[in-house]
Amino acid sequence: MKEIDLRELNLNPFTLFGNDWLVLTAGDERTGCNAMTVSWGHLGCLWSHNRPTAVVYVRQSRYTKELIDKSDLFTLSLIDDRNALGYLGSHSGRDENKFQNAGIKPLFTDGTTAIEGAKLVFVCKKLYKAPISPENFIDTAIPAKDYANGDYHDMYIAEIIKAYE
Numbered sequence: 088m089k090e091i092d093l094r095e096l097n098l099n100p101f102t103l104f105g106n107d108w109l110v111l112t113a114g115d116e117r118t119g120c121n122a123m124t125v126s127w128g129h130l131g132c133l134w135s136h137n138r139p140t141a142v143v144y145v146r147q148s149r150y151t152k153e154l155i156d157k158s159d160l161f162t163l164s165l166i167d168d169r170n171a172l173g174y175l176g177s178h179s180g181r182d183e184n185k186f187q188n189a190g191i192k193p194l195f196t197d198g199t200t201a202i203e204g205a206k207l208v209f210v211c212k213k214l215y216k217a218p219i220s221p222e223n224f225i226d227t228a229i230p231a232k233d234y235a236n237g238d239y240h241d242m243y244i245a246e247i248i249k250a251y252e
Contacts, residue, residue: 113154124176164205211245
């Protein structure tokens with residue numbers, strides 16, 4: 088992997104999350120790690136010095152959330168393998184080695200974990216966390232449709248501290 092300048096990236100954040108999907112990985116080699124597919128998120132600038140940021144949403148039931156909460160860092164990796172992306176989004180790492188079963192390998196870098204062979208990796212440092220709460224919805228059709236089982240997300244805002252291709 089080669090470190091790149093974020094200002095030189097030419098990508099579409101709408102297709103990056105919505106169509107291509109990303110792999111959110113948390114944890115490290117020493118304490119353990121896990122990965123999950125994310126298709127909801129944002130990239131942009133926020134707060135002083137227009138920090139480059141990523142916003143991701145993780146359901147409270149996800150095992151990866153436990154690892155994100157224990158660490159200051161996580162990564163977002165862009166991979167082409169749709170089968171691996173589907174597997175990572177539909178199985179739990181609590182009971183299995185998702186990396187092995189999805190046919191991918193963890194890459195330990197910068198004190199966290201990414202996906203080996205990824206086309207793009209963002210190393211992210213957590214800045215803010217907040218729950219998505221049903222009482223805050225103005226459009227009440229959203230929780231009825233997207234949270235029918237009550238498994239709400241936590242939102243994480245993180246500074247992108249490094250990017251690799």
